[in-house]
Each structure stands twice: as structure tokens, then as C-alpha cells.
Amino acid sequence: MASSSSSGLTFKLHPLVIVNISDHYTRVKSQMNPPPLTSTSTTVNGVEPLQQAPRVYGCVIGVQRGRTVEIFNSFELLYDPSTHSLDRPFLEKKQELYKKVFPHFYILGWYSTGSDAQESDMHIHKALMDINESPLYVLLNPTINPAQKDLPVTIYESELHVIDGIPQLIFVRSSYTIETVEAERISVDHVAHLKPSDGGSAATQLAAHLTGIHSAIKMLNSRIRVLHHYLVGMQKGDVPCENSLLRQVSSLLRRLPAIESEKFQDDFLMEYNDTLLITYLAMFTNCSSTMNELVDKFNTAYDRHSRRGGRTAFI
Amino acid sequence: MDSAVAQKTWELENNILAAEAPDPSSDSIFYYDEVAQAKFLKDKPWANDPHFFKRVKISALALLKMVVHARSGGTIEVMGLMQGKTDGDAIIVMDAFALPVEGTETRVNAQADAYEYMVDYSQTNKQAGRLENVVGWYHSHPGYGCWLSGIDVSTQMLNQQFQEPFLAVVIDPTRTVSAGKVDIGAFRTYPEGYKPPDDHTSEYQTIPLNKIEDFGVHCKQYYALNITYFKSSLDSHLLDLLWNKYWVNTLSSSPLLGNGDYVAGQISDLAEKLEQAENQLIHSRIGPLGTSRKKEESQLAKITRDSSKITVEQVHGLMSQVLKNILFNSVGQPKRNEQPVSDPMIEA
Numbered sequence: 001m002a003s004s005s006s007s008g009l010t011f012k013l014h015p016l017v018i019v020n021i022s023d024h025y026t027r028v029k030s031q032m033n034p035p036p037l038t039s040t041s042t043t044v045n046g047v048e049p050l051q052q053a054p055r056v057y058g059c060v061i062g063v064q065r066g067r068t069v070e071i072f073n074s075f076e077l078l079y080d081p082s083t084h085s086l087d088r089p090f091l092e093k094k095q096e097l098y099k100k101v102f103p104h105f106y107i108l109g110w111y112s113t114g115s116d117a118q119e120s121d122m123h124i125h126k127a128l129m130d131i132n133e134s135p136l137y138v139l140l141n142p143t144i145n146p147a148q149k150d151l152p153v154t155i156y157e158s159e160l161h162v163i164d165g166i167p168q169l170i171f172v173r174s175s176y177t178i179e180t181v182e183a184e185r186i187s188v189d190h191v192a193h194l195k196p197s198d199g200g201s202a203a204t205q206l207a208a209h210l211t212g213i214h215s216a217i218k219m220l221n222s223r224i225r226v227l228h229h230y231l232v233g234m235q236k237g238d239v240p241c242e243n244s245l246l247r248q249v250s251s252l253l254r255r256l257p258a259i260e261s262e263k264f265q266d267d268f269l270m271e272y273n274d275t276l277l278i279t280y281l282a283m284f285t286n287c288s289s290t291m292n293e294l295v296d297k298f299n300t301a302y303d304r305h306s307r308r309g310g311r312t313a314f315i
Numbered sequence: 316m317d318s319a320v321a322q323k324t325w326e327l328e329n330n331i332l333a334a335e336a337p338d339p340s341s342d343s344i345f346y347y348d349e350v351a352q353a354k355f356l357k358d359k360p361w362a363n364d365p366h367f368f369k370r371v372k373i374s375a376l377a378l379l380k381m382v383v384h385a386r387s388g389g390t391i392e393v394m395g396l397m398q399g400k401t402d403g404d405a406i407i408v409m410d411a412f413a414l415p416v417e418g419t420e421t422r423v424n425a426q427a428d429a430y431e432y433m434v435d436y437s438q439t440n441k442q443a444g445r446l447e448n449v450v451g452w453y454h455s456h457p458g459y460g461c462w463l464s465g466i467d468v469s470t471q472m473l474n475q476q477f478q479e480p481f482l483a484v485v486i487d488p489t490r491t492v493s494a495g496k497v498d499i500g501a502f503r504t505y506p507e508g509y510k511p512p513d514d515h516t517s518e519y520q521t522i523p524l525n526k527i528e529d530f531g532v533h534c535k536q537y538y539a540l541n542i543t544y545f546k547s548s549l550d551s552h553l554l555d556l557l558w559n560k561y562w563v564n565t566l567s568s569s570p571l572l573g574n575g576d577y578v579a580g581q582i583s584d585l586a587e588k589l590e591q592a593e594n595q596l597i598h599s600r601i602g603p604l605g606t607s608r609k610k611e612e613s614q615l616a617k618i619t620r621d622s623s624k625i626t627v628e629q630v631h632g633l634m635s636q637v638l639k640n641i642l643f644n645s646v647g648q649p650k651r652n653e654q655p656v657s658d659p660m661i662e663a
């Protein structure tokens with residue numbers, strides 16, 4: 001059912017959507033499985049906790065500009081799996097509410113949880129087709145697998161394929177990238193790594209900032225190592241020579257150095273100098289403030305108006 | 316290993332509680348116990364103690380939504396409501412949603428515009444399985460810090476009379492982006508005429524000159540609550556995996572470019588404050604030594620702290636730029652001395 005998509009659309013997914021879906025799922029799951037009231041009830045007490053894995057459904061909204069589809073947000077939907085009916089008035093109400101606050105966002109598709117797309121999903125998909133001719137289906141796999149390295153989120157599109165002479169709609173997988181705004185990235189970072197939320201000293205801030213960049217560079221390094229390893233293998237002859245891959249690597253390498261014009265160097269150095277200037281000014285302010293304190297302390301210690309008048313014992 | 320020792324010392328210094336690996340049982344916070352909540356609402360333990368609520372726990376989802384909404388408003392203040400429940404002396408915020416209201420700093424109870432929206436939204440939410448009630452409101456102070464203005468204090472006092480338990484949260488999206496960490500504060504007001512028992516010092520933050528009066532007049536009428544965050548096990552798992560994809564964004568973010576205006580504003584504000592401080596210092600050159608001196612000194616010390624903060628943020632931004640330059644631009648060039656000058660780190 002899932003081959004690769006050929007519609008040529010690029011998909012961008014925001015982390016907010018992923019956290020939304022995960023929260024919806026966790027909510028429904030914990031509501032269904034109330035936590036044991038006593039901490040000693042580890043034995044089965046009738047219902048084994050965390051056994052039911054409900055499927056949740058919802059709508060994704062975002063913006064489509066030309067060939068790029070960007071998914072920003074999502075909200076829940078009411079769907080009855082037994083009768084395959086979507087709660088229409090609910091959907092419309094929600095759509096109206098979200099339109100008031102985010103007037104630019106349109107319904108782009110729907111989401112659900114599970115491990116793979118199923119036949120019954122086609123019903124919902126077809127139901128949404130009157131709002132958006134080509135809706136997306138975002139599937140999140142909620143099973144936590146510690147060995148997993150990839151995000152368990154897949155985006156499916158529907159395509160009309162002729163199978164056995166009958167034109168049918170089937171799901172095809174599409175690739176996507178994660179897109180984020182600066183504010184989103186910072187808050188995701190914040191929650192993911194539980195950084196110290198208060199100011200901390202300048203040293204801690206510096207450490208936090210550099211750690212972030214260090215991890216990012218480490219990732220870059222590991223990716224490049226993989227490529228390097230592959231190329232070495234190709235050179236030795238262990239791996240069959242694949243020209244298309246070689247072309248991609250070569251085009252990647254040719255993009256470095258990234259910018260090399262005079263103007264860039266000038267602007268860069270100017271920014272560098274600006275920052276140094278700010279540092280200089282700050283140090284100046286710091287010095288004058290310390291000097292001010294020193295003078296005041298001096299005046300206190302050598303108070304001219306005291307009876308002794310002048311030099312008191314300097315301890 | 317060296318880094319492990321360094322990490323432990325850092326964690327110790329900052330009192331970071333070891334985040335226990337969230338196991339599925341910790342997801343119990345997501346369970347909404349209707350009966351217990353109704354009982355708590357009836358008991359009203361906060362009626363006798365203005366300082367009853369001390370902590371706030373915000374879910375990852377709520378934080379993300381609030382920050383994104385605040386940022387999308389740009390320089391206009393936006394507001395929204397938060398849903399959640401209470402747990403002893405803590406208020407738990409599970410979710411947040413935006414309200415179609417703008418310009419919250421110009422009138423008390425801007426929420427009145429959006430009552431219809433609120434009711435509709437709460438209804439649809441309950442149907443969709445989110446059972447919590449509205450437990451507070453949030454709004455943004457783009458660029459001028461997390462505190463309650465006079466209007467905010469009146470709004471919150473009104474809320475605390477009729478909609479208890481209620482919490483006020485303020486987010487500054489501009490400072491968040493500039494500093495690279497979330498700037499957020501949670502507050503509750505004291506009832507009219509109540510004198511707080513002690514003058515506890517809250518964390519210092521720089522306030523622009525045109526707002527400092529508003530801040531000063533009202534800062535004793537409310538207190539800040541401690542904020543912690545939580546996320547479900549699935550959230551942690553997903554966020555870890557998410558890192559595999561968006562490390563690119565971390566590397567490619569350029570805070571210097573985005574925040575030029577804000578930094579310029581901060582510096583000019585600092586210049587004004589400096590002039591003020593100078594005037595004060597000149598006029599009290601001769602005088603009895605005592606507490607009056609201390610006031611001006613702390614003024615200058617405050618300015619020093621502000622300037623160090625601005626500088627530190629600038630330097631961080633520049634460091635990212637220099638690193639990127641080294642990584643991506645010095646290929647094919649003879650190795651030049653491109654190391655950033657060891658800037659004296661100004662201790663706040």
C-alpha cells in the first residue's frame with residue numbers, strides 16, 4: 001500500500017504538531033486507564049494498566065504555498081470507528097474557532113495514531129476530500145521503541161492508482177522535513193533538555209549555549225563520517241559504484257565554501273567589531289561602577305568629617 | 316570521563332533535580348480525576364491563605380503553544396487561556412489556547428471580548444476529551460520582561476475574586492529568542508490591602524525606562540510562583556528523536572540577525588538610564604553617608620548588570636557566527652587564525 005509519492009509536493013512539519021498528537025494520545029490513554037489508587041497495587045487488579053492503546057483522530061492545519069505544504073498546528077476530531085462516521089458539526093465548529101485566531105491556516109488533512117495505515121482510514125480520508133481535494137494523513141506510532149533512531153511519524157498522500165482495472169485510491173508515503181521557527185526551537189530545546197530556567201551565572205549560560213552548538217556539530221560530524229566511510233568503501237571496491245550518489249556528494253562538496261565574497265567578509269568583520277565594541281563598553285561601565293564603589297568606600301574609611309579628622313587605622 | 320564530572324558539577328551548581336527517566340506511570344499526571352477536582356474546588360483552601368499556591372507545573376505542549384502564539388504576535392501583545400487542574404499547592408497547566416484578542420495592555424479585562432469564543436472552545440474541548448477547566452490566562456510582553464503591569468494587576472485581582480483558582484502567566488517572546496532560553500513568569504496577586512510577610516527578592520530583570528514606573532508601583536502587589544515543566548514519556552521519546560532532525564536548525568539559527576532592533580533598543584534604553592544615574596550621582600555628591608548612597612550605587616550596579624546581559628547575548632550570537640564561518644567557509648583556504656578573541660566573561 002505504501003510506495004513513494006510522486007506528487008512533487010514538499011512537506012514541512014512543525015514540532016508543535018507532533019507534541020499535540022502525542023499529548024492527545026497520552027490524555028485519552030490515561031483517561032481510559034486510571035492510575036492505580038494505591039502504590040502497592042502492582043499486581044493485576046482486574047484491568048491490566050496500559051494495555052489498551054486507543055486510536056485518536058484529529059485534523060492538521062497549516063499553509064500551502066505553491067508546492068510547499070507547511071503543517072503548523074492540529075486539533076482533535078470526533079470519529080466513531082464502529083459506524084465510520086465523522087462528527088461533521090464538531091469539525092466545522094472547531095474549524096471556525098481556529099480560523100478566528102489563526103486566519104491564515106487551512107485544513108490540510110488529518111492525523112491518527114497506530115503502527116501502519118489501514119483500510120478503514122480511507123473512509124476518513126474520503127470524508128475530508130470535500131474540504132481539501134488532496135488531504136494528508138499523518139500517522140504517529142506511539143509505541144516507544146528505545147532502539148528506534150527515526151521519528152515514528154509518516155505522512156501519507158492519496159493517489160489514484162489503477163489496480164486490477166479498477167481505479168482506487170491508495171496511500172503513498174511521502175517524505176517530509178522538520179521546520180521550526182526560532183521561538184519554537186528554543187522552547188522545544190528547553191523542555192527536551194530541561195535547561196536551568198533562571199539566569200544562572202554567565203558561565204552557565206555560556207556552557208548551555210556552547211553545549212547546544214557542540215551537539216549539533218557532533219551530529220554533523222557523524223553524518224559526514226558516514227558519507228566518508230561509504231566513499232572509502234566505494235574507492236576500495238567493496239561497494240558497487242553508484243554514480244548518482246557520487247554526483248550528489250560532489251554537488252554537496254562544491255557548495256563549500258558557503259560564501260566567499262568581499263562584501264561578506266566586510267559585513268562579517270563589521271559585526272565582529274560591533275560586538276567587540278559592545279563588550280568594551282560593558283567593561284567600561286563595569287569599571288566605572290566598581291570605581292564609584294571604591295571611591296565611596298574610600299570616603300567612608302577616610303571620613304574627613306569625623307572627629308579624628310583623617311587617617312584612622314587602616315586595617 | 317572529564318565531561319561526566321563537569322556535567323555533575325554543573326548540575327549540582329544549578330540544583331537540577333535528576334530528571335528521572337519518565338516511565339509510563341509518571342503519565343498519571345495526565346489523568347483528570349473529576350471527583351477529586353470537584354472536592355478541591357468546594358474546599359477552597361486558598362480563601363484563607365493568599366500565598367497558598369506556590370508552584371506551577373507547565374506541560375511541554377502548553378509551553379510550546381504559548382511561546383509560538385506569543386511570538387506570532389510580533390510586537391503586539393497577545394493573550395490566551397490555560398487549562399489544567401490543581402494539585403495541593405501546585406497549579407498544573409496541561410494545555411493552552413489562544414484568544415482572538417489584541418492590545419491587552421490598554422484595558423482591563425480584555426477577556427470580555429472573547430467570552431463567546433471561550434465558551435465555544437471549552438465545550439468542543441470537553442467533547443474531544445480534554446476535561447480540564449480553565450485555570451489561568453497568559454499574555455505576552457514583547458521585549459519588556461515578565462512582570463504584571465498595573466492593568467494586568469487589576470485584571471488578575473478581578474479574576475482571583477470570581478474565577479479562583481486562577482493564575483497569570485507572562486511570556487516575553489523577544490527576550491526568549493534573544494537570550495536563547497524561555498522568558499516566562501507565573502504570578503498571583505495579593506488581595507487588596509494585604510501586606511506580604513517578607514520582602515523576598517525576586518530574580519532581577521531589566522525593565523525599559525518607559526515601563527519602570529508601572530513596574531515599580533505594582534511590584535509589591537503580586538508574587539511569583541516557581542515554574543517547573545513536565546512531559547509525558549511519549550513526549551520525551553519523540554523529542555529525543557526530533558533532535559535527530561532539527562540539529563540543523565540549531566546550527567543554522569542566527570540570533571544576531573533577527574534581534575538587531577531589539578538590541579539597539581536595549582542599548583539606547585541603557586544610555587538613558589546611565590544619564591539618569593549620572594544626574595543623581597552629581598546631585599548628591601556631598602551629603603550624609605547612609606542609605607541614600609546605597610540607592611545610587613545600586614542604580615549603577617543595575618546598569619552594569621543590564622549591560623553585561625546585553626553583551627553576553629551579543630557575544631553568544633557572534634560565537635555561533637564565527638563557528639559557522641570556520642566550519643563552512645575556511646575550506647580550501649590556508650588555515651588563518653580565526654579563533655574568537657577570549658572575551659572577558661562579565662560576571663553578573
